[in-house]
Amino acid sequence: MAFRFLHTADWQIGKPFGNVPGDAGAELRSRRIATVGEIARLAAERNVDAVVVAGDAFDSNEVQDRTILRTLDALKSFSGRWIFLPGNHDAALAHSVWSRLRQMGPEDNIVIADRPQPIEGWEGRAVILPAPLTRRRESLDQTEWFDMAATPQGAIRIGLAHGSVANRLPGAAEASNEIPDDRARTAGLAYLALGDWHGSLQIAQRTWYSGTPETDRHRANRSGFVHIVEIDGPDAPERVEVVPTSHYQWRQLEAEMLDGTCNAGLDALAELEAEAARRVVSLTLRGGISLAERYQLGIELEKWRNRFHHLDVEDAGLFEEPTDDDLDALDSSGFVRLAVERLKVQAASDADPQAAAARVALRMMYVDHMNGGPR
Incomplete structure (x- = not known):
């Protein structure tokens, strides 16, 4: 038997x-x-x-x-x-x-x-x-x-x-x-x-x-x-x-930003829209992105965090590439414009040990601008 x-x-x-x-x-x-x-x-x-x-x-x-x-x-x-x-x-x-x-x-x-x-x-x-x-x-x-x-x-x-x-x-x-x-x-x-x-x-x-x-x-x-x-x-x-038997579905994603936009990262997440509440997602982002797109990315990621069971984002390989429109939005003339230009050069330098800090400073200035802070 x-x-x-x-x-x-x-x-x-x-x-x-x-x-x-x-x-x-x-x-x-x-x-x-x-x-x-x-x-x-x-x-x-x-x-x-x-x-x-x-x-x-x-x-x-x-x-x-x-x-x-x-x-x-x-x-x-x-x-x-x-x-x-x-x-x-x-x-x-x-x-x-x-x-x-x-x-x-x-x-x-x-x-x-x-x-x-x-x-x-x-x-x-x-x-x-x-x-x-x-x-x-x-x-x-x-x-x-x-x-x-x-x-x-x-x-x-x-x-x-x-x-x-x-x-x-x-x-x-x-x-x-x-x-x-x-x-x-x-x-x-x-x-x-x-x-x-x-x-x-x-x-x-x-x-x-x-x-x-x-x-x-x-x-x-x-x-x-x-x-x-x-x-x-x-x-x-x-x-x-x-x-x-598993209820939760763990997924690991990678996205390379190739066109200065956040589309690749958001498109990768959109593929997991079905049963989003059961997803535990790790997203690794790499490549260059404009300040405007980085700001939009933050908004969209927060939406996905609320939809997925959990979303972890690794963006150490993502760097800002400010466009002229980004800089114009921050300030068109004067001291702020000069500071932004210097930060842009510093952020783009592979040899400058403060490059990462410069990128963060540019991002913070842009977020402050978009949120209605002093400009």
């Missing part, structure tokens, strides 16, 4: 999102728990036999008790077994989020897999072999014991681990808590459920990262999914359905 389970990881409940201030950051934190609730409902709808969480359910062992209790509440829609593996963020220390969770008296269907021993059940159809982390970085391979683990004949062997697969690392991953790339073969696993890499990825034979179910950074790594896995028998191939 087939064994069907949901594979997820890297919830990182309690992640602070310090770079997203105010209500927007608070909503990102709350949403991670709400997404766990969605996972519970999905597990119930699909009638899975278990949900396996391959590490880093919590962002740290210091999360508040209130956060733990809210997470437990989010699990209630699925009454089947939840298998939680301690990862590097929530390692099974003597005093950890898991020791505190146990003291709260969780439901019987919540299993904390903090010991390297088989987890049996499901009428002998499957056995889960966990490799918990007891510290943030382990020097030894925690999955080695899988190879010799005794399991009932005919049971589907499923490994559960958190770390980096040797020789198969994605380019941006760290080589920590290393796992051999042939562990599924040597241990006779039908599926090795991994956490640590935040994107959905088959990294080796029968070896999968599910990624984080709620995207949490600007990276093109196919995040925001869970896996529904079905296996017919110990030697049968896995059938993996990658199911989208």
